[in-house]
Amino acid sequence: MKSERWGRYLPFLSWARRYDRNSASSDGLAAIILTLLLIPQSLAYAMLAGLPPVVGLYASIMPPIAYALLGTSRTLAVGPVAVVALLTASALTPLFTPGTTEYVQAALLLALLSGGVMLMMSLLRLGFLISFLSHPVISGFISASAILITLSQLRHILGVQTTGDTALELLRSTLFALTETHLATLAIGALSLVFLYLCRNRGNVWLTALGFTPSLASTLNKAAPLLTLLVTALLVKLLDLDQRGVAVVGEVPRELPALTLPPLDPELIVELLPLAVLISLVGFIGSVSVAQTFAARRRERVAPNQELIALGGANILTALSSGMPVSGGFSRSVVSYEAGAQTPMAGALSALGMALTVLLFAPLFESLPRAVLAAIIIVAVLSLVDLAALKRTWQYAWQDGAAMLATMLGVLLINIETGLLMGLGLSLLLFLWRTSQPHIAVIGQLPGSQHFRNVARFHVVESHSVLSVRVDENLYFPNARYLEDRISELVAARPGISHLVLMCSGVNLIDASALESLEAIGERLHAAGIQLHLSEVKGPVMDRLRRARFLDLFGGRVFISHYEALLMLDPQTTRNTLNALASHCPIQSNLKPVKEKPE
Amino acid sequence: MKSERWGRYLPFLSWARRYDRNSASSDGLAAIILTLLLIPQSLAYAMLAGLPPVVGLYASIMPPIAYALLGTSRTLAVGPVAVVALLTASALTPLFTPGTTEYVQAALLLALLSGGVMLMMSLLRLGFLISFLSHPVISGFISASAILITLSQLRHILGVQTTGDTALELLRSTLFALTETHLATLAIGALSLVFLYLCRNRGNVWLTALGFTPSLASTLNKAAPLLTLLVTALLVKLLDLDQRGVAVVGEVPRELPALTLPPLDPELIVELLPLAVLISLVGFIGSVSVAQTFAARRRERVAPNQELIALGGANILTALSSGMPVSGGFSRSVVSYEAGAQTPMAGALSALGMALTVLLFAPLFESLPRAVLAAIIIVAVLSLVDLAALKRTWQYAWQDGAAMLATMLGVLLINIETGLLMGLGLSLLLFLWRTSQPHIAVIGQLPGSQHFRNVARFHVVESHSVLSVRVDENLYFPNARYLEDRISELVAARPGISHLVLMCSGVNLIDASALESLEAIGERLHAAGIQLHLSEVKGPVMDRLRRARFLDLFGGRVFISHYEALLMLDPQTTRNTLNALASHCPIQSNLKPVKEKPE
Incomplete structure (x- = not known):
């Protein structure tokens, strides 16, 4: 020792x-x-x-x-x-x-x-x-x-x-x-x-x-x-x-x-x-x-x-x-x-x-x-x-390229400290900007599986009574308001639904601002005759939600998997899709594995 | 018009x-x-x-x-x-x-x-x-x-x-x-x-x-x-x-x-x-x-x-x-x-x-x-x-409570502008701090389902040859290095594995720094005789990865669902688990729905 x-x-x-x-x-x-x-x-x-x-x-x-x-x-x-x-x-x-x-x-x-x-x-x-x-x-x-x-x-x-x-x-x-x-x-x-x-x-x-x-x-x-x-x-x-x-x-x-x-x-x-x-x-x-x-x-x-x-x-x-x-x-x-x-x-x-x-x-x-x-x-x-790194980085993500360019210009034209601070500041700002308008996808069930993907990218089956939405970002203050707006829009476009299940597999954190937004969303949906549910909530997020008593008040359920949620809320469609011929061919074939395993 | x-x-x-x-x-x-x-x-x-x-x-x-x-x-x-x-x-x-x-x-x-x-x-x-x-x-x-x-x-x-x-x-x-x-x-x-x-x-x-x-x-x-x-x-x-x-x-x-x-x-x-x-x-x-x-x-x-x-x-x-x-x-x-x-x-x-x-x-x-x-x-x-809001917020997440307290003290003891800036600054800093050491879970298959959850919270089945890891955060510069370290530790603790599948359902963004880290992880694993794969990569993230040619170079596959990955890499265990008695009882029963639907 x-x-x-x-x-x-x-x-x-x-x-x-x-x-x-x-x-x-x-x-x-x-x-x-x-x-x-x-x-x-x-x-x-x-x-x-x-x-x-x-x-x-x-x-x-x-x-x-x-x-x-x-x-x-x-x-x-x-x-x-x-x-x-x-x-x-x-x-x-x-x-x-x-x-x-x-x-x-x-x-x-x-x-x-x-x-x-x-x-x-x-x-x-x-x-x-x-x-x-x-x-x-x-x-x-x-x-x-x-x-x-x-x-x-x-x-x-x-x-x-x-x-x-x-x-x-x-x-x-x-x-x-x-x-x-x-x-x-x-x-x-x-x-x-x-x-x-x-x-x-x-x-x-x-x-x-x-x-x-x-x-x-x-x-x-x-x-x-x-x-x-x-x-x-x-x-x-x-x-x-x-x-x-x-x-x-x-x-x-x-x-x-x-x-x-x-x-x-x-x-x-x-x-x-x-x-x-x-x-x-x-x-x-x-x-x-x-x-x-x-x-x-x-x-x-x-x-x-x-x-x-x-x-x-x-x-x-x-x-x-x-x-x-x-x-x-x-x-x-x-x-x-x-x-x-x-x-x-x-x-x-x-x-x-x-x-x-x-x-x-x-x-x-x-x-x-x-x-x-x-x-x-x-x-x-x-x-x-x-300098080729600048082009390469910009092509991958312009936000990263911009941070790099800002650093270079700052170091060359002002001084080293300012350049580093500009790069750091821009990295953070652009990250916040990116997460403030997150990708929100309506999802459906891949035929022949228990897996749910974006309806815009895959041939999936949607339920008529249940709206499945996946939020691809942590829910925190920069996007709390945006989430409220987007959910309202999505619901307004689908008059027939009676349940909305928010798939939280991409949500690693819900802060106090987003919690208030979630409560507001739940209340508004309730007033419109739609019940909010959550699925695939991660352990650490769940621990926190429980402390806030959100789970007691929002009236919906937390499902362990999105499949289980749909099986409960729309059993007919879900079972039929599971038993359908497996054919998860993406619409643009853009999510197919691009290379075979080398071994 | x-x-x-x-x-x-x-x-x-x-x-x-x-x-x-x-x-x-x-x-x-x-x-x-x-x-x-x-x-x-x-x-x-x-x-x-x-x-x-x-x-x-x-x-x-x-x-x-x-x-x-x-x-x-x-x-x-x-x-x-x-x-x-x-x-x-x-x-x-x-x-x-x-x-x-x-x-x-x-x-x-x-x-x-x-x-x-x-x-x-x-x-x-x-x-x-x-x-x-x-x-x-x-x-x-x-x-x-x-x-x-x-x-x-x-x-x-x-x-x-x-x-x-x-x-x-x-x-x-x-x-x-x-x-x-x-x-x-x-x-x-x-x-x-x-x-x-x-x-x-x-x-x-x-x-x-x-x-x-x-x-x-x-x-x-x-x-x-x-x-x-x-x-x-x-x-x-x-x-x-x-x-x-x-x-x-x-x-x-x-x-x-x-x-x-x-x-x-x-x-x-x-x-x-x-x-x-x-x-x-x-x-x-x-x-x-x-x-x-x-x-x-x-x-x-x-x-x-x-x-x-x-x-x-x-x-x-x-x-x-x-x-x-x-x-x-x-x-x-x-x-x-x-x-x-x-x-x-x-x-x-x-x-x-x-x-x-x-x-x-x-x-x-x-x-x-x-x-x-x-x-x-x-x-x-x-x-x-x-003032009760302070206590309530602190209980939900001390980071949010701290931002609130900083704002209040700043407004009361210095001036209004400083108070608001202190609150804003602390919110951002604590968010970055939280995401810089993300939750990384080893996951296994829930018996009777195609669903994978944290081995520490659920009775799940792990493959002996395939390590399944779920990263619960965007991969970006504050946590790029941390991810490298944690993956090394996880692999070091499991000598028998030949594949590592990174489940990316919680990853909504991979920036240029994290891309370099992923490449480094892939190379290091390769040198140790382990092949890296990805699963459940979201569309927008996939689009970007394809642009960087990462997918051509890392040698592994991108699976549409984690279940499909395990079905391919360890068919025996995966099929047996799917057909096992469904018993997804969480270890602490803490993820059970806490309330029945009101209707």
């Missing part, structure tokens, strides 16, 4: 017990690959956040260790990621000048706050909150963020200064700055961009054609960013390009960061808190999505609330060790997975690798051109843009 | 054609009664709005005429009402001193804006918006407003000055002012209050006991406020009480208001617009509720969008004729209905009566004590307080 409880809060215990030499050698090899491949990404995302690139390396040391101890996914790699870096920049640029000490300190405070928010959310069991961001909203958010990131990085490729936060501002500012393009920077940036793009899209094919095994080809290909950095850094060094105006990373101290608490300025905390909450939510959603994708492949389970603890711990540690806000990243995790990592130990070992890199190779980073880091960012994030 | 279209926008044509001498004499008599009975109410509600009492009479002239021409209810009486008067006061007192010319002008502008907002809402077909305020929220709003109105009128009964807008502020201010109570005023106010209260609650019984017929007793009893006003005015006159500090209505000009447009100050318009929207919504909700109550008694139909036009027209006319914001009132309508009004002509004739009253009897109002008007308001609104 005790060890189980420990295992819940320290998930590493579950794999640490069975850790053997095999796992260790896999993880060790993976850690070396991981270190090499993650260096460019870490440097680039720190630059995206407006921080000195070396901060990206610092932020790749403590967080993976924290996650290895606390996280529930064996594959998720935690460190600087693009979207969180973008959020960090958008939180801090209005307050401080990027690159200054105040800016760096504020980034640490932001990480600390995000970590605190995540722990608080875990404590309050708020992990379920992520359910309220729908897939289309998340997808729209990621595509739009990727476009925004690309636009913000163009300045490094062109070697110019730009201003602005929204897509339009960035675009205009970049266009105006075109005349000032620094040609040497552009040459390095554009060539890197083309090379990295081709590697990403064709590299595997070419390397396989050269005789490498697919898995080796894939790993080699992932080294393209590192190769590009090395070659361009060498070029800068040899040709003294940094003297000629090519922006480079610059001096990097050859030491590990000391463990310190960022200064806790109460005013700044109040100012940063909303964005810390946003970073927590976005980081959490991204991490859990990635973790669940891999969990499905590896047949594991991810516990959202424990993930909050792990990510919160990682962010607090990064804040104490001169890092930046971190999260679980998709591309980091893919690299780790494909490098053969067996357990989070690989991540922890790669943290060691990062630390060694800083201690031994820091001077090498001095000549890295920023244009190449920008190219690395652009190629990485452009693969996240999925 | 043409006359039908005219009839839609000018509903009076429908009754005007058949208008005869009988209707005319009924309406004429009703109009006289109505005029007499509505004078006290109109004076009182104008005072409640912080306006000179005579404004209430002005506002009872044009609006009933506008409504008679444009409204769809034959019973609704339009004029000054309590809640709208309260909203008017709460909109204007922060800006101007009650009773001043600026205040009166601003009230006209407010009425004009409300009228404009209503016409705009009608144009945009926004009448459906009222569905989003649930019954508990409206009920809580009315009770809390009535308490607030009562507290605001205590100062007139006590003859003191008070300040504050919230219940607590008013209560404290009144308590502090107790020492300054004006005894003569208190005597008049308290006696009126007791007399009016007794008449309202016992009057009919006493008058009937004195030998009057019940209907005459009821009408006579409704004259109690008029009687009180006359007697106390005489008393003031005889004893010169107004010289001794009893506040009276004061001089009233003996002329009808001229038709003028209130001054259109753009800044003031911007300031008043939000409250004009609120007055429009609240007035509209109140009117339609009252109209529908009477429509049900008289077997008529109320058209919400046309009601918006009628109320909008009434408010614009009241603004042009020195009135105040108006709406359809419950107590006015009851008076009209019980006085025997046949058509809206009664209201139009009573408008004439009001105009004559102003011209002939204005000097009589001079000595009316304000304390008596306050007593009339208090007795009228206290009957609207229904």
Whole structure:
């Protein structure tokens, strides 16, 4: 019992017990690959956040260790990621000048706050909150963020200064700055961009054609960013390009960061808190999505609330060790997975690798051109843009498509928070709108069965004295009045009936407003000489109705199945239909199973 | 055709054609009664709005005429009402001193804006918006407003000055002012209050006991406020009480208001617009509720969008004729209905009566004590307080009760807008919360039937190879992830199964997020050697699924009924169960019909 409880809060215990030499050698090899491949990404995302690139390396040391101890996914790699870096920049640029000490300190405070928010959310069991961001909203958010990131990085490729936060501002500012393009920077940036793009899209094919095994080809290909950095850094060094105006990373101290608490300025905390909450939510959603994708492949389970603890711990540690806000990243995790990592130990070992890199190779980073880091960012994030998803989603349900479009436009044209809120708000509004005018079907009996379906879609038999109506929605305040109106219309069109049976198989909830409407419907029908009955009322709904004494007062019966209701109220028709030749051929043949079972 | 279209926008044509001498004499008599009975109410509600009492009479002239021409209810009486008067006061007192010319002008502008907002809402077909305020929220709003109105009128009964807008502020201010109570005023106010209260609650019984017929007793009893006003005015006159500090209505000009447009100050318009929207919504909700109550008694139909036009027209006319914001009132309508009004002509004739009253009897109002008007308001609104509804609603569903309580606390402790928003927001949040963790039942076949019910509630037969699961909720983003988790748990607990059939009778909608979850569930089950199938998918849901090509890819079948699915996948068990002795006795016998049909 005790060890189980420990295992819940320290998930590493579950794999640490069975850790053997095999796992260790896999993880060790993976850690070396991981270190090499993650260096460019870490440097680039720190630059995206407006921080000195070396901060990206610092932020790749403590967080993976924290996650290895606390996280529930064996594959998720935690460190600087693009979207969180973008959020960090958008939180801090209005307050401080990027690159200054105040800016760096504020980034640490932001990480600390995000970590605190995540722990608080875990404590309050708020992990379920992520359910309220729908897939289309998340997808729209990621595509739009990727476009925004690309636009913000163009300045490094062109070697110019730009201003602005929204897509339009960035675009205009970049266009105006075109005349000032620094040609040497552009040459390095554009060539890197083309090379990295081709590697990403064709590299595997070419390397396989050269005789490498697919898995080796894939790993080699992932080294393209590192190769590009090395070659361009060498070029800068040899040709003294940094003297000629090519922006480079610059001096990097050859030491590990000391463990310190960022200064806790109460005013700044109040100012940063909303964005810390946003970073927590976005980081959490991204991490859990990635973790669940891999969990499905590896047949594991991810516990959202424990993930909050792990990510919160990682962010607090990064804040104490001169890092930046971190999260679980998709591309980091893919690299780790494909490098053969067996357990989070690989991540922890790669943290060691990062630390060694800083201690031994820091001077090498001095000549890295920023244009190449920008190219690395652009190629990485452009693969996240999925505009086809918009079309696909719109075709499935325009309401979902509209929520996605609203998110994208909001993120691109206003800001990230507004975009997410617009998407969330529109999702909810359109859902309410959909449920406020529910589908209400008159149903009849399928010949040869005890099953009842919509008279408009199936060849079914209707009773002359009993009207059967199926409501396809929860009965609650947005549709309570609509139900009253529709029932009145249906009854008015059928003068001969003496019973109305409401089939409640689609009703999962009846709230107080709808209960009053049901009472009103019952009374009005009664006055018109028609008795209301219910059928197929679900257990939880029934429990509640009984509490309200509705059942004692409405005068009708509650039938266990719709068939039983009709058998009681119109036995002749019902028995005849049951015994009729079975021929449930739908009118438009549109409900026939479209495919045979594969087995 | 043409006359039908005219009839839609000018509903009076429908009754005007058949208008005869009988209707005319009924309406004429009703109009006289109505005029007499509505004078006290109109004076009182104008005072409640912080306006000179005579404004209430002005506002009872044009609006009933506008409504008679444009409204769809034959019973609704339009004029000054309590809640709208309260909203008017709460909109204007922060800006101007009650009773001043600026205040009166601003009230006209407010009425004009409300009228404009209503016409705009009608144009945009926004009448459906009222569905989003649930019954508990409206009920809580009315009770809390009535308490607030009562507290605001205590100062007139006590003859003191008070300040504050919230219940607590008013209560404290009144308590502090107790020492300054004006005894003569208190005597008049308290006696009126007791007399009016007794008449309202016992009057009919006493008058009937004195030998009057019940209907005459009821009408006579409704004259109690008029009687009180006359007697106390005489008393003031005889004893010169107004010289001794009893506040009276004061001089009233003996002329009808001229038709003028209130001054259109753009800044003031911007300031008043939000409250004009609120007055429009609240007035509209109140009117339609009252109209529908009477429509049900008289077997008529109320058209919400046309009601918006009628109320909008009434408010614009009241603004042009020195009135105040108006709406359809419950107590006015009851008076009209019980006085025997046949058509809206009664209201139009009573408008004439009001105009004559102003011209002939204005000097009589001079000595009316304000304390008596306050007593009339208090007795009228206290009957609207229904605290028992809170308990009743809470017992039915605590979520509805919580929304009601939030509305009440918001209205009482903050302000009316905040209260309504809190109620609306909480309703939505709790609905989402409820649907985010839906009821998911494992189901089995009821012996002797083709019907499937929850294994936890019924004695049903389960197949050993096929797991039957019924999801009792729309599948959409708040519960998409939850569904994945629950299905995994259910499958993990049943190692022997090879098929899972999801019964979709309770699923009225599958959004894009849930579609992705369904695909993920299908893939995961497939990997575990289990095939997913669907049954009883509704037509509209099926149409959509087909568009997404989900049906081609998930590998399973869609069965028309759950019975057919089991008949195909586990024929032996299913046939045996169908032929078994019919004994659908629920485990807790809690789904048995609780009452026999009355016939």
